[in-house]
Amino acid sequence: MDRKVTEMIRNNQRWARKRIKHNPNYFKEMAHGQTPDTLWIGCSDSRVPAETLTGNHPGQLFVHRNVANMVIHTDLNCMSVVQYAVESLKVKDIIICGHSNCGGIKAAASKKATGLISNWLMHIQDLYTRNQTLLNSLTEEHMLEVLTRLNVAEQIWNLGRSSIIQDAWARGQELTITGLVYNIEDGHLLEEGVEATSPENLETNYRNYLARLLTLTDQDLDAEIIERHRQDMAANEEDESNEEFPLSYYY
Numbered sequence: 001m002d003r004k005v006t007e008m009i010r011n012n013q014r015w016a017r018k019r020i021k022h023n024p025n026y027f028k029e030m031a032h033g034q035t036p037d038t039l040w041i042g043c044s045d046s047r048v049p050a051e052t053l054t055g056n057h058p059g060q061l062f063v064h065r066n067v068a069n070m071v072i073h074t075d076l077n078c079m080s081v082v083q084y085a086v087e088s089l090k091v092k093d094i095i096i097c098g099h100s101n102c103g104g105i106k107a108a109a110s111k112k113a114t115g116l117i118s119n120w121l122m123h124i125q126d127l128y129t130r131n132q133t134l135l136n137s138l139t140e141e142h143m144l145e146v147l148t149r150l151n152v153a154e155q156i157w158n159l160g161r162s163s164i165i166q167d168a169w170a171r172g173q174e175l176t177i178t179g180l181v182y183n184i185e186d187g188h189l190l191e192e193g194v195e196a197t198s199p200e201n202l203e204t205n206y207r208n209y210l211a212r213l214l215t216l217t218d219q220d221l222d223a224e225i226i227e228r229h230r231q232d233m234a235a236n237e238e239d240e241s242n243e244e245f246p247l248s249y250y251y
């Protein structure tokens with residue numbers, strides 16, 4: 001039986017051939033350099049591949065992924081990625097994307113993580129402890145959903161307060177940080193309604209978002225899902241008259 005890596009190399013060769021067939025200069029152009037306009041900070045989870053689920057090609061997203069999509073000021077890896085993205089690539093957007101069914105969120109909430117990763121997940125456990133009155137009033141499914149959303153807001157707050165972002169805003173660089181949550185159950189990216197474009201609205205938007213999130217009940221969360229499904233069905237009907245997703249994307 002072929003090893004997985006053999007299959008991956010074969011797929012890669014097919015993919016490279018198809019790219020060249022589509023555009024003979026594809027790789028020559030790519031070798032000139034990268035000009036992505038967006039930095040994506042997401043979870044390492046294999047079900048949340050940034051480019052695939054947003055329809056982006058190589059060269060269009062600068063990506064950093066770690067367990068539970070966190071931005072921790074002492075994490076030199078993440079902060080180096082942010083610095084390069086902001087100061088050299090001059091990205092205009094930074095997306096922080098959480099997702100449903102996140103193993104990191106579950107492990108933190110259940111306090112079952114052990115070993116090295118328990119230290120990493122302690123940041124989410126602290127978030128859980130700070131908000132446990134609300135979280136404990138919800139069903140487990142909703143508790144995990146709200147903790148995921150709280151975590152996205154927390155990471156926006158962390159990132160926005162970093163010296164890299166504060167300096168960029170101070171020199172007038174255009175930069176928006178946006179929070180998203182990817183719903184693994186239906187493949188949708190949901191806008192969290194928390195974003196920041198300046199030090200001032202970072203604080204206001206973060207506090208307003210938390211205030212809204214921390215009043216949610218099980219009924220509110222169920223109603224959100226029903227409304228999402230309604231919008232989804234409406235969008236599906238509309239989509240039938242629209243053009244197909246470009247096939248070239250898949251190759």
Ligand SMILES: [Zn+2]
Pocket residue numbers: 043044045067068069099101102103104105
């Ligand atoms: Zn995850």
